[in-house]
Amino acid sequence: MKIPLYRQIQANLKEKITSGVYEEGGLLPSENELCVEFNATRMTVRQALNELVREGYITRQHGKGSTVSASRKSLGLLSLKGWTEVVVASDRHGKTLVLEGPVLKKLEDAALKPLIDDEKHEEFIFFKRLRLVEDSPVMFEQTYIPNENLPNFIEEPLLEGSLFRTLLIRYQIDVQSMTQEVRAIAADKETANLLKIKQKSPVLHLLRKYKTSVDDFFLYSSIYCNTEKFAISSFN
Amino acid sequence: MKIPLYRQIQANLKEKITSGVYEEGGLLPSENELCVEFNATRMTVRQALNELVREGYITRQHGKGSTVSASRKSLGLLSLKGWTEVVVASDRHGKTLVLEGPVLKKLEDAALKPLIDDEKHEEFIFFKRLRLVEDSPVMFEQTYIPNENLPNFIEEPLLEGSLFRTLLIRYQIDVQSMTQEVRAIAADKETANLLKIKQKSPVLHLLRKYKTSVDDFFLYSSIYCNTEKFAISSFN
DNA sequence: ATTATTCTGTTGTCTATACAAGTTGTATAA
DNA sequence: TTATACAACTTGTATAGACAACAGAATAAT
16 A cells, blocks of 8 residues: 555644644744655645645745644534544544444435435435534434445444544545535424434534545435534634 | 736636536546646646635546536535625625625624634724625625724725725735634524524524735634525535 | 845746556457 | 457656745845
């Protein structure tokens, strides 16, 4: 398994940022210094740095350098990262309860239907999960995965509890990008109970469609978020 | 004012995509063909294409090509783009009512205070705006801009009604990136009246901090969205 | 002392090239 | 007919170098 050089540089710098080697608000070494350190050309180093900008770890300024961003206090859940990665990065203690699934099911969630262009899918692998941050329920997520390309998926447990990692390692399916719609709605009874809030409290509703490395193979999620304690953050 | 070649290519392709020259789901010309067309190297063309990926116009697949994405139906307001650009891109008819301002004011919105690290700012230029899509009120936005670097801002009207364009053209201040927090809350009286919904209806609340090309000069916005008719969408 | 100017180091843009690796269609062999 | 191999395309990664544009500090001119 060959990892591209720029990915290695990216991971190395990310590690140094999160561990505090490069401190918040400080400057990263210049591109030329990084070239020497990693024995790469400037274009390669720049590719790594641009990825870090996209992920919100650094900002760059013409003629000056790359500045380490202040770490975010809220959860960066509007980004592509999976739950596991986000919670770990935020230095918080996260937990996931699987309420139901994996199980075969037809698509019931009416809200998700408009996202699915193909009506060919009959059965989906279904998950119902509740996600806690520091023991408070924060997200209630229902995931639908078309039941194709995934032999024995239901039989075996998730790798490290992470859906994305399981797809990547066991099936070589890489989740590459996502589109989502965001709404504010009133919590229904089930959602309110699970998130431990009053019925009809405002909750964030995210409808997601994940694109993967397999053509025409998408994942779908409907997510309800309690934003009272933790806001959802995003970058650009 | 010299525009980089890759920006020109990016704009040219975007135009061809939105106008339908390259149709949805179809393939763009290959990188090498674009090199010939624009008389540029592959690296330059790739930079343009990567920007288009980031903006959600195309997706790319190794060994295959660049595919034109299906155009989005909801408003891409989680991205950096200003209101004007977003509404135009969505083929909808947008309008902005300035309810108050520009006027000098101290920061009143308690929710925005945590975003502002510097307490040095005494006075802000303040806007209160209501944004309509196809004559329905969709967003209620309150903007605070530190009253520095902007001589005569209050006296003169906005260029083409766009705040971002005014900052860029008149003051050479470029809005480069943004961080935001997203919550679902119950609408207060003023917000409900303006958005023509019931009090305590769920609305999306966005707290934004815009970074600009001027060091330590940020813009701040508190935005309430009615998501009943139009969802807010984003990419990754 | 204040204001220009120059210098140095930084990131931004761009060229030219090379090979790796994924995708698809075609020709060949079984 | 069905595999298999191959060729021709695509995008992905990486090198090496050049000049432009910007920021900040040092220097020179006023």
